[in-house]
Amino acid sequence: MAKQYDVLFRxxxxxxxxxxxxxxLCRFTDNEFHSSHISTIGVDFKMKTLExxxxxxxxxxxxxxxQERYQTITKQYYRxxxxxxxxxxxxxxxxxxxxxxxxxxxxxxxxxKVQKILIGNKSDEEQKRQVPKMHGxxxxxxxxxxxxxxxxxxxxxxxxxxxxxxxxVLQANRKELDGLRVSINEDLGIADxxxxxxxxxxAANTQKACWC
Amino acid sequence: xxxxxxxxxxxxxxKMESEQSATVEELVEACLNAFDDEGSLKDASLVRMFLxxxxxxxxxxxLAMKLLHRSxxxxxxxxxxxxxxxLVKYWISEFPAEFDLNPDLADKIRxxxxxLSQGGDENPSCLxxxxxxxxYEWKRQVTQRNPSVLKKRKVSLLFDHLDSCELxxxxxxxxxxxxxxxxxxxxxxxxxxxxxxxxxxxxxFITLFxxxxxxxxxxxxxxxxxxxxxAVISHFIRVxxxxxxxxxxxxxxxxxxxxxxxxxxARLKDTQEHISxxxxxxxxxxxxxxxxxxxxxxxxxxxxxxxxxxxxxxxxHLKDLIAVHVALPDWVDPERTxxxxxxxxxxxxILQELAQIQATPPTSTPTQTSSICSRxxxxxxxxxxxxxxxxxxxxxxxxxxxxxxxxxxxxxxxx
Numbered sequence: 167m168a169k170q171y172d173v174l175f176r177x178x179x180x181x182x183x184x185x186x187x188x189x190x191l192c193r194f195t196d197n198e199f200h201s202s203h204i205s206t207i208g209v210d211f212k213m214k215t216l217e218x219x220x221x222x223x224x225x226x227x228x229x230x231x232x233q234e235r236y237q238t239i240t241k242q243y244y245r246x247x248x249x250x251x252x253x254x255x256x257x258x259x260x261x262x263x264x265x266x267x268x269x270x271x272x273x274x275x276x277x278x279k280v281q282k283i284l285i286g287n288k289s290d291e292e293q294k295r296q297v298p299k300m301h302g303x304x305x306x307x308x309x310x311x312x313x314x315x316x317x318x319x320x321x322x323x324x325x326x327x328x329x330x331x332x333x334x335v336l337q338a339n340r341k342e343l344d345g346l347r348v349s350i351n352e353d354l355g356i357a358d359x360x361x362x363x364x365x366x367x368x369a370a371n372t373q374k375a376c377w378c
Numbered sequence: 379x380x381x382x383x384x385x386x387x388x389x390x391x392x393k394m395e396s397e398q399s400a401t402v403e404e405l406v407e408a409c410l411n412a413f414d415d416e417g418s419l420k421d422a423s424l425v426r427m428f429l430x431x432x433x434x435x436x437x438x439x440x441l442a443m444k445l446l447h448r449s450x451x452x453x454x455x456x457x458x459x460x461x462x463x464x465l466v467k468y469w470i471s472e473f474p475a476e477f478d479l480n481p482d483l484a485d486k487i488r489x490x491x492x493x494l495s496q497g498g499d500e501n502p503s504c505l506x507x508x509x510x511x512x513x514y515e516w517k518r519q520v521t522q523r524n525p526s527v528l529k530k531r532k533v534s535l536l537f538d539h540l541d542s543c544e545l546x547x548x549x550x551x552x553x554x555x556x557x558x559x560x561x562x563x564x565x566x567x568x569x570x571x572x573x574x575x576x577x578x579x580x581x582x583f584i585t586l587f588x589x590x591x592x593x594x595x596x597x598x599x600x601x602x603x604x605x606x607x608x609a610v611i612s613h614f615i616r617v618x619x620x621x622x623x624x625x626x627x628x629x630x631x632x633x634x635x636x637x638x639x640x641x642x643x644a645r646l647k648d649t650q651e652h653i654s655x656x657x658x659x660x661x662x663x664x665x666x667x668x669x670x671x672x673x674x675x676x677x678x679x680x681x682x683x684x685x686x687x688x689x690x691x692x693x694x695h696l697k698d699l700i701a702v703h704v705a706l707p708d709w710v711d712p713e714r715t716x717x718x719x720x721x722x723x724x725x726x727x728i729l730q731e732l733a734q735i736q737a738t739p740p741t742s743t744p745t746q747t748s749s750i751c752s753r754x755x756x757x758x759x760x761x762x763x764x765x766x767x768x769x770x771x772x773x774x775x776x777x778x779x780x781x782x783x784x785x786x787x788x789x790x791x792x793x
Contacts, residue, residue: 183573186706228670232700234573235584236693238636257721275641326778 171215171224172345175335176245178228179326179331180268181253182261188231189251189318190233196209216332221343223332244275249335250348251327253285256315257294262301264285269309281334282311284325289315388397388412399716402435403462406444410461417464417505429469429728430733433566434708434725435717438476442486449494461663462730466490475514475561484508518559520578542613546621547744549590549630554689556583558736565729568696569703583692590630591637598643608652614638615653619660624669625740630669633658639665689741690732698728 179187192279195212201279228247233305244250250270254261265284284299284306299315306313312334314327336343391408394400400408409425419425432441448454449462466487470477477484491506540548564580574581594614601607612632622631636660637643649657668677674694681690707713708720 184571188701192643229701230697231572231704232568233482233693233696235588236636239670239691239693241636241640357691364630 171222173221173339174224174226174334175248176226176250176334177331177341178230178247179251179253180230180240180272181251181285182255182264183231183234184257185253185255185258185261186318187229187251188250190285190287190311190316190324191227191229191325193318193321196311211365212329216329217337218329218333221336224262225328225332227328240328241271243278244272247276247280248339249281249283250276251285251331252282252311253287254284254297255288256297256299256302257288259292259296261276262297262305265305276363279338281331281338282309283327284309284313285333285338286313286315288317288319289322289347290319292318347356394719397710397716398711398720399718401446401554401715402432403755405432405717406448410458410465411646413461413464413468415457415460417460417467419468425465426472426730427722429473429731430562431726433562434722438480438483442483446486446490446493449490453705455609461788462490463505465493467507469513470506470508473562474511476563478509478514479509479561479563514561517581518561520582537743542617543621543745544619545627546627546630547742549617550622550625550627550689550740551744553583553586553590553630554631554740556586557581557689557692558783560736560738562733562734564727565696566731567697569725572700572719587629587633587693590633591640591675592597594634594637595642598638598649604646604648605652607649609648609665611638611643611649612653612657615657615661615664618664623664626684626686627670627689629689630676631664632691634694635668652673653771687738688735690735691739692732695728695732699725702728 179191181187187355191212195214200315214227215224217223228243230240230243250264252272254265259337263266272280284302285298286302288294302313302315312330314323314330315377316323316327318324325330386406388403390400394404394408405428409428412421412425413420414420432438444460445466449459470487477487484608487506487508494506495504559579560583561579564577567577568574568580571577574584575720597614598610601610615638618631618634622628623633643649653661666676667680668674668691674691677691677694681688702724706724707718707784708721710716710718
């Protein structure tokens with residue numbers, strides 16, 4: 167079977183509860199949502215393929231919504247992430263202040279090479295804004311991150327921010343990718359992905375849930 | 379007239395099936411028609427689902443009002459009145475907590491009962507009894523102990539006297555007890571807010587989970603030498619592997635594995651060398667079982683295959699609830715008249731499973747429970763108050779009094 171992508175990357179959405187992480191994800195994946203998956207493998211196993219510099223990049227995005235308060239659970243996700251979105255809500259100063267805490271967790275638990283970008287979500291709710299855009303810019307600069315204000319509601323900057331983080335991860339993994347160009351067979355991370363997909367499929371088969 | 383209603387119902391049911399949507403009125407009608415003259419239920423699935431899930435679409439007291447209006451309508455037959463009584467009776471018997479915790483709903487139902495008894499019917503209203511409900515308010519109270527008593531008492535947190543089986547049973551008892559207090563209302567509020575807001579019961583449960591993880595880390599890190607730390611780690615791996623897994627307590631299993639794989643412990647290279655390869659292998663297998671890979675597919679499979687008492691990793695299921703709620707709209711039309719049944723079913727499947735688990739307690743409970751459980755550090759009232767009133771609930775580091783000191787504060791680092 168021909169591979170439909172050259173490389174796989176894992177991205178993670180982090181931030182306080184209620185900042186709209188799941189909405190961002192749903193928006194980006196065009197609400198591509200398989201309801202049959204819910205009771206078998208859960209809902210959030212989101213994949214999308216982007217083409218960057220002629221390379222087909224499959225990205226797998228994890229969402230931690232609902233688990234923010236479980237420290238030991240969320241930490242599991244960090245270790246395998248190659249790119250991280252730090253998300254706050256522009257209508258919540260508190261969610262912005264907590265970015266520092268999330269960023270320090272990333273420093274502690276994520277791989278050194280991990281790429282981060284800062285996202286200020288809900289930019290459509292201008293009248294409720296508590297965090298000026300300037301503050302987001304400034305924080306991003308301090309951490310050396312790119313910064314986007316987004317709106318899952320109006321689809322503003324969604325594709326741009328996901329594409330940007332993917333580009334950054336791609337650049338950070340240049341060395342391996344150059345190798346990849348030489349020998350297309352040694353795909354980066356693909357074995358892992360196939361494992362996971364196998365697991366999901368068999369899980370789906372063993373537990374065909376029917377509500378009725 | 380009668381056959382007209384039946385025909386209408388058939389059409390509605392077909393439509394519900396094919397379009398996966400229905401108006402609230404259609405759903406109420408379908409629930410009423412599920413009861414026959416004797417009040418027995420042919421198929422409880424739709425009725426249970428609607429009665430559990432309706433707060434997603436309308437307040438319970440509004441549903442009670444709808445039933446009241448139906449019963450007072452001109453064309454309300456004796457049969458329909460009986461069906462209303464049977465539905466309300468079933469509602470109270472299946473979801474008693476709602477009536478106890480929602481005085482407005484209880485009032486409306488009393489009003490309905492009184493109206494029905496005035497109707498001079500053969501008193502179907504006697505079916506409706508909300509006066510003998512147990513008190514949930516009391517059961518759900520977040521208990522507090524007198525801090526002055528606690529201060530005087532010296533307690534050991536080492537639990538060296540407990541073997542791994544006993545410790546596992548105690549932890550299971552504590553966490554399951556806390557889990558059983560969580561009701562539909564708490565999950566509903568959690569999903570609506572996207573986090574815990576005025577939700578002390580769920581808050582407490584999550585705090586307990588985090589505290590178990592942190593306590594384990596402290597127990598390990600409090601030992602001064604590598605072989606001692608290794609012994610504590612091995613002990614907890616045994617607790618997890620030999621007992622928690624056997625008890626099918628995946629929640630505490632996750633707390634233990636999470637605590638032991640924290641970087642504060644995972645980085646102790648010398649300590650790791652004192653752990654037997656067999657034990658290390660056991661730990662790898664456990665980590666593999668609860669890994670987030672494939673969205674917890676290994677855990678999900680294992681959990682779905684388990685029978686009898688089983689205790690889910692609630693964090694995983696909370697995440698599913700949020701994901702379903704965010705991904706699917708409540709209504710299928712912009713006018714918000716038709717309930718999205720596909721969503722209702724998905725949420726119901728998760729919540730119903732959790733409710734069933736609460737109804738299936740573990741077969742063995744630890745002896746001497748009260749004296750030992752009260753010694754666990756996270757059951758003291760100071761911490762409880764702190765964790766509940768913490769202004770920074772989102773920030774785990776600020777709300778966790780048991781967090782080990784940062785490495786630099788410990789002086790020379792253990793290895």
